[in-house]
Amino acid sequence: MKPSIGFNRHLELSWLTQTAIWAAGGLEGAELKKHIDSLLAPSFTSQVAMDKTRNLLFGIWNGQSKASPKEFHAQACNLLLRHSEHSLVIHWGLLIARYPFFYFVVSQLGRIARHDRLFVYSQLELRVTEEYGDTSTIKRSMQFVIRTLTNLGLISSAKTGVYQLARPVSLGSAELIAWLAQAIILANDDRSRSxxxxxxxxxxxxxxxxxxxxxxxxxxxxELLHQASDTIVFLN
Known part of the structure; x- marks a missing residue:
């Protein structure tokens, strides 16, 4: 049985950033939802669309989420306060850790574009529908992921049906890199990874x-454990 898709709207960087600021300031639960509603209201005429977008932002940055450990979220908030210039990596870590569909799509995208940093949308769609089913819901959710990546400045349209990946962002902070490693392990629903x-x-x-x-x-x-020629990374 496939997990719930959950990713049913596109996101803007400004929405993510403001939601993150509120979460890092200690807002959660109903109070955080109320603030997100006030943020989104000027951009929507459809209440249904606004509610779905709010729920997605809430799912990413709410500290009470069961989708990942509370300590992982607390670290995200602390990192945001210390590394606000790298907020994108923190949004990214929460997205892949809390939304398996998002993680699957971007993993396939990254795999296809590994060498020339280009991908053909139809090829990506084929891989995703083979895994999740060839339905209109899956295809719409895919489009929401792609539009979100475009809004975040991570991909751009090179020509019809073909996308170019942006230049990768360098990260020099060991604590950001270690936190992203945790996100990848959690995204794979695991406690360790080599x-x-x-x-x-x-x-x-x-x-x-x-x-x-x-x-x-x-x-x-x-915690790191040396094993043969590799090192195993465990989450405490």
Whole structure:
């Protein structure tokens, strides 16, 4: 049985950023929803569309979510306060950790575009529908993911049906890299992952990073275990 899709609207960076600021300031639950409603109201004429968008933003940044550990969310808020210039990576980590459909789509996208940083939409759609089913709901959700990536400046249309990936963003912060490693492990519904598999995961394509022992060892949420020729990364 396939998990719930959940990703049923596109997102704007400004909406994500403001929601993140409120969450980092301690808002959650009904109070956070109320603030998101006030943020979105000027942009919508349809109450249904606004409610779906609010629920998606809430699902990403609400601290009471059961989709990932509370400590993971608390770290996201702390990182946002210390690294506001890199808010994109924090949005990204929460998106892939909390929305399996989003993670699957961007993983397939990253895999297709690994070499020339181009992908053909029809090829991506084929892979996604083979996994989730060839339905109008799946195709609409895919379009919402693609539009969100475009709004975030991560892809652009090169020509009809073909998209270009933006230049990857460099990250120099060990704590941001370690937190993103946690997001990838959680996205795979697991508690551990080898260092080699972390570095070959296509879902972190927007960022120019290397998951190294020196970066990951600094995180109190991660434990490293050497095994044969690889290192296993465990979540505490």
């Amino acid at each position: 260092l080699d598999r972390l570095n070959s995961d296509p879902a972190y394509f927007p960022f120019d990073i290397i998951f190294s022992e020196s970066c990951l060892a600094s995180s109190p949420s991660i």
